[in-house]
Amino acid sequence: MTAKVSYDSVEVGTELPARSFPVTRATLVQYAGASGDFNPIHWNEKFAREVGLEDVIAHGMFTMAEAIRVVTDWAGDPGAVVEYGVRFTRQVVVPNDDKGALIEVSAKVGALLDDKRVRVDLTATSGDKKVLGMSRAVVQLG
Amino acid sequence: MALDQSFVGRTYPPTPAYEVGREKIREFAEAVGDANPAYVDPEAARALGHSDVIAPPTFVFSITFKAAGQVVQDPLLGLDYSRVVHGDQKFVYARPVRAGDRLTVTSTIEAIKSLAGNDIVDIRGEVHDESGEHVVTAWTKLVARAAEEA
Numbered sequence: 001m002t003a004k005v006s007y008d009s010v011e012v013g014t015e016l017p018a019r020s021f022p023v024t025r026a027t028l029v030q031y032a033g034a035s036g037d038f039n040p041i042h043w044n045e046k047f048a049r050e051v052g053l054e055d056v057i058a059h060g061m062f063t064m065a066e067a068i069r070v071v072t073d074w075a076g077d078p079g080a081v082v083e084y085g086v087r088f089t090r091q092v093v094v095p096n097d098d099k100g101a102l103i104e105v106s107a108k109v110g111a112l113l114d115d116k117r118v119r120v121d122l123t124a125t126s127g128d129k130k131v132l133g134m135s136r137a138v139v140q141l142g
Numbered sequence: 143m144a145l146d147q148s149f150v151g152r153t154y155p156p157t158p159a160y161e162v163g164r165e166k167i168r169e170f171a172e173a174v175g176d177a178n179p180a181y182v183d184p185e186a187a188r189a190l191g192h193s194d195v196i197a198p199p200t201f202v203f204s205i206t207f208k209a210a211g212q213v214v215q216d217p218l219l220g221l222d223y224s225r226v227v228h229g230d231q232k233f234v235y236a237r238p239v240r241a242g243d244r245l246t247v248t249s250t251i252e253a254i255k256s257l258a259g260n261d262i263v264d265i266r267g268e269v270h271d272e273s274g275e276h277v278v279t280a281w282t283k284l285v286a287r288a289a290e291e292a
Contacts, residue, residue: 002191021175034173036204051224060228065174065200072199077190078180078238081199085232085281134230 004076007116007141016074016107016120021066023058023092024100031062045096058092063103063131067124070107071137082117083138092126101126116141144256145263149219152251154212159244159272160205167197167241174198187240196238202245203231206267206280209247213265214284219251221263222286229262229283236276244272252281259288 028042037059040047048056064086072078094101103126110121122135164184171181179186180196187195214223239245246269253264267280 027173027175030173034170036208061200061203061231062174064231065176065198068199069174069176072176072178078178078198079190079192079196081235081238083232083234084199085230087230088228 002077002140002142003074003080005074005141007112007118010109010112010118010141012109012112014109016070016109018104018106019070019073021069021103021105022100023062023066023094023103024098025056025094025096027100028056028058028062028094031059031065035059035061037061053091053093055093055095058094058101058103060088060091063088063092063124063126066103067105067122067132067135068137070105070122071120071139074107075139075141080140081137082140084136086122086135087133088131089133090126090129090131092131103131110136113138145219145221145254145261147254149216149251150254154209154216154249156246156248156270157205157209157212159246162197162239162241162243162245164195164241167195167201170201170204171198184241192238192240194241196240199233199235199238202233202239202269202278202280205245206247206249206269207282209249209267210265210282210284213249213251213263219263221261221284222289225287225289226284227287229285230281231283232281233278235278237278239269239277243277245269245277261286 105124107122111119120137124132248268250266255262263284265282269278
């Protein structure tokens with residue numbers, strides 16, 4: 001349960017490889033099924049508008065799941081993630097077309113902690129707007 | 143309407159065990175488009191030191207949120223679920239969730255606040271395996287948006 005990245009090889013400011021994650025209506029239906037979250041705001045436009053949203057939005061937990069991939073891909077062992085938290089600051093609107101939306105995630109080492117752990121600070125945006133705030137993971141490095 | 147502060151600290155009974163299956167983990171990993179072999183290939187997971195395939199970090203939310211339903215749907219608390227949005231989410235792991243785990247969740251209301259007419263409830267879900275060992279703790283902040291004035 002230790003990352004392949006060594007603690008000695010990183011410093012505050014070390015950037016992790018950034019990633020972009022496309023999300024379409026089909027993605028949301030698949031995520032609804034896999035996660036068991038069938039809230040219609042994630043697949044039913046009419047319902048979403050009735051509750052005051054501009055359109056169907058992605059599950060916050062879907063965005064949270066995508067964002068941590070930047071960390072798990074970097075670490076090699078997903079079990080090296082010992083803490084992960086986010087604030088959902090803005091919704092990811094997913095239009096009903098063949099493009100959908102794009103979630104762009106970047107991350108850097110924000111602090112060196114004890115026991116060869118580091119805090120990674122994540123930034124997730126969609127349409128140039130931040131969709132996650134206070135997005136941080138603690139990772140056990142080797 | 144502000145929620146009853148006396149619910150702070152209330153702990154709900156542990157849920158029946160949820161058995162984590164390999165194929166459920168695979169289904170979740172595919173849904174988030176993550177091809178990490180540790181989620182689908184037991185050999186790859188073992189090479190990393192895990193006894194079976196492990197689940198992606200946020201997988202356990204499906205289990206803890208279902209457990210939080212006891213709080214959300216508690217008629218005595220009276221949270222208006224139709225106005226609830228997910229505010230914050232945090233996980234602290236003792237170890238990753240893995241296939242074969244039989245997990246129970248114990249939910250506790252950590253805090254209740256009222257802010258500008260919004261009701262804010264913090265729920266902690268302690269997840270344990272069959273042997274009683276702590277696996278992960280999930281903190282979920284739910285915000286019930288203020289109802290518009292009629």
